[in-house]
Amino acid sequence: METNRNYFVAILLSVAVLVAWQFLYVSPKIEKERLAAEALQAQQAAQAPATGTGQSIPAPVTGAAPGDGAGIPSAMAPTTGMSRQDALAGSQRITIDTPALSGSINLAGARIDDILLKEYRETIDPESPNITLFSPAALNDGYFAEVGFIADAASGPAPGPDTVWTAAEGQTLTPSSPVTLTYDNGAGLVFTRVISVDEHFLFKFEDTIANSGEAAASVAGYGRITRFFKPTTAGIYVLHEGLIGVIGEEGLQEIDYSDVEDTPVMAMPKATAGWMGITDKYWAAALVPPQGAGFETRFAHFTDGRARYQSDFRSDAQTIAPGGSVTTQTLVFAGAKQVPIIDSYEEQYNILNFDLMIDWGWFYFITKPMFWLIDYLFKVFGNFGVAILATTVVVKLIFFPLANKSYVSMANMKKVQPKLEELKAKHGDDKMALQQGMMELYKKEKINPVAGCWPVLLQIPVFFALYKVLYVTIEMRHAPFFGWIQDLSAPDPTSLFNLFGLLPYDVPLFLMIGIWPLIMGITMFLQMRMNPTPPDPTQAMIFTWMPVVFTFMLATFPAGLVIYWAWNNTLSIIQQGFIMKRQGAKIELWDNLMDLFKPKSKKT
Incomplete structure (x- = not known):
């Protein structure tokens, strides 16, 4: 289980470095660029x-x-x-x-x-x-x-x-x-x-x-x-x-x-x-x-x-x-x-x-093909936002076999959750005995606790490549999606803290928590609720609060990337739900969601 925890910590640190850098450095720079552009525009008008x-x-x-x-x-x-x-x-x-x-x-x-x-x-x-x-x-x-x-x-x-x-x-x-x-x-x-x-x-x-x-x-x-x-x-x-x-x-x-x-x-x-x-x-x-x-x-x-x-x-x-x-x-x-x-x-x-x-960056071999795929789909659909959604589907199809193995492993982990709780109650504070008991349980049930990490690890380069495409290519500049998203390369311009524009005042940049970042945060929360609860209390707390932290931090990312992440989470929830249910794992959140779509029987 220590190996599993280390993988998750590595993932969290990798992504946290990116979002922290964006939040602490890029956002102030964006504001500085905006002010400089306004000053230049005034100068050019005067000239x-x-x-x-x-x-x-x-x-x-x-x-x-x-x-x-x-x-x-x-x-x-x-x-x-x-x-x-x-x-x-x-x-x-x-x-x-x-x-x-x-x-x-x-x-x-x-x-x-x-x-x-x-x-x-x-x-x-x-x-x-x-x-x-x-x-x-x-x-x-x-x-x-x-x-x-x-x-x-x-x-x-x-x-x-x-x-x-x-x-x-x-x-x-x-x-x-x-x-x-x-x-x-x-x-x-x-x-x-x-x-x-x-x-x-x-x-x-x-x-x-x-x-x-x-x-x-x-x-x-x-x-x-x-x-x-x-x-x-x-x-x-x-x-x-x-x-x-x-x-x-x-x-x-x-x-x-x-x-x-x-x-x-x-x-x-x-x-x-x-x-x-x-x-x-x-x-x-x-x-x-x-x-x-x-x-x-x-x-x-x-x-x-x-x-x-x-x-x-x-x-x-x-x-x-x-x-x-x-x-x-x-x-x-x-x-x-x-x-x-x-x-x-x-x-x-x-x-x-x-x-x-x-x-194109270090992941040139991924970034440039990613651009060509998005650009091709843009020519098909006529909208870069829709092209990003379609690209997400293509990426999910490429990782489909590996994701299936990952979700099967998660389903098995979910099924043995009661037995893990019994081990925790049995060994109490004896962490060494608890670790040995968990390893024996995983071996007996033929579960690889690390298997669920690989799809996430392999998709990190894809995430960076998509971020690079959205940030550096001029084709994404001022590219509209639908509604209020008129520039996929810029952050979502709405904010929860002025009720998405209903209140007549501007909010500071760090409080620009728009509609799409909220959707992304909700889908991230739902997806994590479907996964087995980490046995370590600290790790469980991190995973509980991570969607909230990411909602704030990704609010300053290009809207196209946030849309990608929200859509990817949604597809993952659907795929993971079907596979885990097929494996017999009980998912309360999934059952509650499915109940909403079941027709209600009439009382006689």
């Missing part, structure tokens, strides 16, 4: 987002040498205090217009620094502002992607952050109309850049360098994702937000903002495959250098005048013979981390582990 097409060129806002190191020109930029509209209007720009994106490209540096996501809004309110991903460097929330070149002194200047590219009038970048930019360095090198974009979030920079001079030229490429602010993050281990990349044999690199603040420059070994960028929970910006050629990667935090976070690369220099030319291709991702789109880019462009931009 009046707009796409500028003005022709005046301001003084350069980027520094020159000594640069950011590694020969890459500096991205340092002073804040100007101007509005977003003025910042956009004060530079020559090419408009971006796709089904998923709107914004513009700054011809100074050919920098993508103005991106709004058409398909996503700040809140579930359809009138709330669209998500702003990129902003000009002159603003407090400056954030951009840039691709440029570095040339040796003999080859003349190369287009960098201050270079104003030449473009034909009236060009608009759309999926069906790429734009062409040119730059002549006056020393024999002509740079031609064709920028294209697909209907989602991927830009393609195809650069051709032609050498019309009399001497060979040496030119290296660079690219960077630069962010001039530190966003509010959840700060939890289940989700990475910060600098990220997959660098050749070094594999996945997940670097928190605090990590790169402690180590300002993290240089990676040279690689010939991979990508790098900056990721948020649902959005990301990433660079894919020319694959097959050597490049060096850095993750950095610069504080020279204005703090900024940066993921960048510098490619090996190429020699361009007189009369010759070279062409390179760099990809820039800027948008939402939609799973099918990310996977399609990995396959189409052979990008090494590009799918790891989404934080």
